[in-house]
Amino acid sequence: MVKSVSNITPFTLLDYPNKTACILWYAGCNMRCLYCYNPEIVFGKGKFSFPEMISFLESRKGLLDAVVFSGGECLLHKDIVEQIQTVKTMGFLVKVDTNGSKPEVLKTLIEQDLLNYVALDFKSNRESFSTITQSDLFDQFEKSLQLLLNANIPFEVRTTYHSELLAKEELHDMIDYLKYNEYTGTYYIQHFRNNVETIGQLPDSRNRLEHQLPENPNLKIMFR
Numbered sequence: 001m002v003k004s005v006s007n008i009t010p011f012t013l014l015d016y017p018n019k020t021a022c023i024l025w026y027a028g029c030n031m032r033c034l035y036c037y038n039p040e041i042v043f044g045k046g047k048f049s050f051p052e053m054i055s056f057l058e059s060r061k062g063l064l065d066a067v068v069f070s071g072g073e074c075l076l077h078k079d080i081v082e083q084i085q086t087v088k089t090m091g092f093l094v095k096v097d098t099n100g101s102k103p104e105v106l107k108t109l110i111e112q113d114l115l116n117y118v119a120l121d122f123k124s125n126r127e128s129f130s131t132i133t134q135s136d137l138f139d140q141f142e143k144s145l146q147l148l149l150n151a152n153i154p155f156e157v158r159t160t161y162h163s164e165l166l167a168k169e170e171l172h173d174m175i176d177y178l179k180y181n182e183y184t185g186t187y188y189i190q191h192f193r194n195n196v197e198t199i200g201q202l203p204d205s206r207n208r209l210e211h212q213l214p215e216n217p218n219l220k221i222m223f224r
Helices: 039-043 050-058 080-089 103-111 126-133 138-149 168-180
Strands: 003-012 021-026 066-070 093-098 117-121 155-161 186-191 220-223
Touching: 003 039, 003 050, 021 050, 050 080, 066 080, 080 093, 080 103, 093 103, 103 138, 117 138, 126 138, 155 168, 168 186
Parallel strands: 021 066, 066 093, 093 117, 117 155, 155 186, 186 220
Antiparallel strands: 003 021
16 A cells, blocks of 8 residues: 655644644655755655545544645645545645645646645745756746636745855845735745755855845735
8 A cells, every 4th residue: 555644743733824733744755955854755755554644634523624735745646636635525624835846736626626725835036946956847836826826725935045045136036026926925934944954965054034135015024
C-alpha cells in the first residue's frame, strides 16, 4: 500500500486562520529550495498510508475544523484529488499549501469546489527562481496565481526571506508584481530561522525587513 504522508501534526492553531487544524505532510517535492526546513520530507519516503490518515481523522471529528495538506509538495501525488475529496466529505475544511507547480491539479480542485483556503509560495522573481528553487517552474507558479486570482477562494501569498538569497530590491520587484496582478490579500514575508538544517548550506540570514520596505497602500504586508 502506498504511503505518501511523511508525518502528521495532530493539532495547530497557526496554519489555518482562526481554525483548529491538523497538518498532513506529504513526502517528496519537485523543487529543492536552498532554505527549505524540511529536507527529511523532501528527500524521504512516506510513513503513513491514506487509510491510516482517515483512521486518524475519524478520531478527530468534532475536535478539528480543518485539515491542511502540505509537504514537500502535496499536489504531486497522483491520488491527491480523491484524497482531498474524501477528507472534504468527512466534514473538514481543506487548506492546501503549494509551491504552485501543479496548476492543472489546482484547477481540478477549484472546479470541484474542494478547497476552502490556499497558501501559495512565491519563491522569488523570475530572474532568481531557478537559483533558489533549483527548478524551472516559474511559469507554472504564474498559472497557479492566476487561477487563484480568478477563483472565489480565500488564499494567501507568502515568501521566505533569506538575506543571502533575496535582495531587498528583488522583494520590491515581487511586491510590484503582486500589485500589477491585482492581488489584494495579505502578503506574508517569513524570516528565515537560522540554526536549522536546510537543503542548501547557507550562512545566517542577517537582515530583518520590518522597517526597510516601502509602504504599499494597496497591499498589506505582514512579517512572520
